[in-house]
Amino acid sequence: MSDNLLSNINIPADLRLLDEAQLPQVAQELRNFIIDIVAVKEGHLGASLGVVELTIALHYVFDTPNDLLIWDVGHQAYGHKILTGRRENFHTNRQLGGISGFPKRSESIYDAFGVGHSSTSISAALGMAIASNLKGDFNKQHIAVIGDASIASGMAFEGLNHAGVTDANLLVILNDNAIGIDPSVGALKQYLTAVKEGKNPRQNNMIKSLNFDYSGPIDGHDIFAVIKELKRLQKIKGPKFLHIITTKGKGLQQAEDDQVKYHAPGKFDALTGEIHIKSEENLPPKYQDVFGFTVLDLAKSNEKIIGITPAMPSGSSLKFMMDAFPKRAFDVGIAEQHAVTLAAGMATQGMIVYCNIYSTFLQRAYDQIIHDVALQNLPVIFCLDRAGLVGEDGATHHGVFDLAYLRCIPKMIIHAPMNEIALQNILYTAQLGLNHPIAIRYPRGRGVIADWQTQHLGKYEKTAIGESVCLKEGSKVAVLSNGTIGNTVSLAISKIKHPENIAHYDFSFVKPLDKKALKDIFNTFKTIITIEGGTVKGGFGSAILEFASENNYASKITVLGIPDEFIEHGTVAELQQYCKIDVKSLEILFSSY
Template identity: 85%
Template sequence: MKKSLLSNINNPTDLRLLDEAQLPQVAQELRDFIIDIVAVKEGHLGASLGVIELTIALHYVFDTPNDLLIWDVGHQAYGHKILTGRRENFHTNRQLGGISGFPKRSESNYDTFGVGHSSTSISAALGMAIASNLKGDFNKHHIAIIGDASIASGMAFEGLNHAGVTDANLLVILNDNAIGIDPSVGALKQYLTAVKEGKNPRQNNMIKSLNFDYSGPIDGHDVFAVIKELKRLQKIKGPKFLHLITTKGKGLQQAEEDQVKYHAPGKFDAATGEIITKQEQNLPPKYQDVFGLTVLDLARKNDKIIGITPAMPSGSSLKFMMDAFPERAFDVGIAEQHAVTLAAGMATQGMIVYCNIYSTFLQRAYDQIIHDVALQNLPVIFCLDRAGLVGEDGATHHGVFDIAYLRCIPNLIVYAPRNEIELQNILYTAQLGLENPIAIRYPRGRGVINNWQEKHLSHYDAIPIGVSSCIVSGTRVAVLSNGTIGNNVTLALAKIKKTNTIAHHDFPFVKPLDEKSLHQIFSQFDSIITLEDGTVKGGFGSAVIEFAANNNYKSQITVLGIPDEFIEHGTVTELQQYCKIDVSSLEKLFSNY
């Protein structure tokens, strides 16, 4: 039995002491280490398995952390974390109080840039390289490792465009495996495929035309070939581009064969690769499936309905419509700005467009929401999946800012359903001829109604815009909740013995607010509590406070939600407890009234 090498690698300096011939053993041990821990602890799997040899080669050849590595996206960085001093606590990955699932500057000096969203690496690395030149440090290397799905984004092209006219010591490494979370799409993907197959003459190479020293494509799993090429590129000044061919999930057969499922497979058997199935019979539906199945049902009845998503057909469940109506449902790749303005263009021609984007990623298209949609009052239907706290992905992925950044935009309706029925009904209502754009925000995870599809799909009721509802009447304090977090209020009230003390009102519309009901509530109650799963700064509670101030109401208002800080990773339950918006915290609060 061979002596373990990985157990003695505490940093890249230790790695560089090894003979090059020993590196394939390191690669195997590193793969096994990741598989064994992710099988039990869960996390992102396929992306990191695909760059094991590249990760080893980079730290073996370059003088990290003095030479700077930027990963794009950070799903790829598990091997990097393990080789840079985090082997012993890698088992805490993505857990409350543990290490982050993505590179994070405050966690390690080897993590040179925080990368939870895609397509930022080239711009960041170029900024570092230009800064090095200005400081007279012309020998430092700046390396962006970017996936083929990430490089299709507009921001990546902007970085390439600038870098090509500089003398920056920049190396862009394309990790080309033809898949992000779902398979990569678009003309660039087709071009890269042609390059891999030798169908594009070198003189027509688009990367070379941007003034990059292009090399490749080479086998990204041949650690010796990668090291040889990196050493050659070390000696070349200016912008360089290395094209590597890899296989996502490399080293685990099931992960190679089903790359979508094994992007983040949950718990699985490390020896066989078989995913440990969860008992999901008779459970409430996932909100993403309520969206996907409802839009599919509506699209069958209305041929003007279009679906758009930026690279998340499976995660958003738009795939249901894409499979049934491929000519009317579009995956546009990691291109949120394009997705929004594409939807706006379609809306000008009378199409009914459901633009499904994760809340955290819609931030990347803010100008397009304002300039291309709201300013022109185009009735685009934004479906914001993963709104609120999302759990283990942490600060880069929580969808807690959308209420605040959307409610200040004129013409835009902002709505959050309390359950599956309200979600399907607002999706139905939105295609009846709204004159304004609407943002519908809903969380990751499951709803509250068992057998929703059998009982409720295709049974629609139109929702009046800007209307709230009283769920429970009361005499002393009124709780105003927005969205699914209101179900925590229902559960908390059921646990306390007091009756008729606390009123609960559901305010699904943040904009327009139900001011008629607010006048009645403020006239009746001296104490008011607002609850939301978004930031307390500028959100639903702020809107209620603004209403009270504008109308000279003096009631005491308590605003509950996400505090004014970046919330780290943990389960949704743990993070709700931290923010004091979980059932137990609400029960304790309500017991004081």
């Protein structure tokens, strides 16, 4: 073998040929490889650096892929991908046509389960372990690696609760680094800290009380200690639990020192760790910041305003309110179901609750939206960040289903503002008292008004619920847009030879629909195009088709949006082009009329 050990490891079987004494060198090479690629190509950095030794130890001790290894969420699986046949194309990570940023069953036999949302690993691994027992394969190992933020989620506890009364050959490894994307919160985090500091008596162990063989905590960066313990646990039958302590960002000082920023730092200098700062001068604000600054501003004059987010205070910009009003803004951890019902409980007592959840994560609390909020007609204000295509995180993170899954719920108001001013105005209007729950959806990324914060923040106007706006008159075709995609429509119309042919309407409300305006539109135009940032099945366009059918209109209706498939990863621009909702595609379409 050459001096570079990693270059000779194409699959874990190659790793197992090495002497154990060589593994620290592999760890250093793997860490450097991840840093060098992510520095240029971007991606999730800190989580993968923190589990380098664990990743090597798992593939060294266990017979993967015959033994089944599951990574919770998957932010930390870069080392796993590199060691399992994807080293040569790891530079394509998260790029259009490249490998996924998360474990994915269709990508590799070493990816035992597809992940992207947290806290699924224990249930999945337990399901596999029970299946192995039923098939008579009692020697197969099933390993779930879960972080201290993810294990606090209800689903993880459901899995632990079931596993403790089975004879399943399951190993749960708690990767305890006290941080998810933001610092971990809650009583369980405090308990784990006490265990790490030796303040909790060993006999008072909550994991052991669930019938798990508990061991640890051990240093997750001591590769020899990890291997020794894994080999011991390999011989023990039934449910086992290994508690390891790691440092997120291990091996890059800046990533260790600022773990929030280096979770996904963008481009940075591989040697110094210095992040390449993009100039934000004269740029429009991020939509998440429009939410954050607006809710903070409203909270200053309304003591009943509450903010809630499940583990995304930085990503949602609720952090602004949390810093200013810590007793009125809550990070509840990775617990979307709890977040929604907590908001419902507060709403029964007259509080005005802004519950900020990424669109893709609100899916996890669907029952709570229906039963605990809408059925009781509680005026919870759902703020759905990252709605629509989100880019490189891919299919697990695109927020494209919310219009469809919310539209069928009675009492629910659904609004997608076209720009920053519309967003701040609906946030303002919601706290005046709508007497119904409302979902406000807005995308990842920046708006369109560069001076919004200095010129518009705080200058509120009440939004008329259920009303559309005619943005441009036209003679041949009516384009009905919902949300920020309307800006793309306006730009496309401005580029065609005969813009006078196209009328453009902003239908920011999917529910209730502006039926009066729709009747006028259908009586005027024989051709209607709808466009949205969500799935074409069941969304805004479907609502327009239903209206036309109910009222016996014969106009030709074209529905544009996200096609009926799971959209993979790539830049937002690339994915919009794929879905034919980018400026160029719309320009070609509009020019044909």
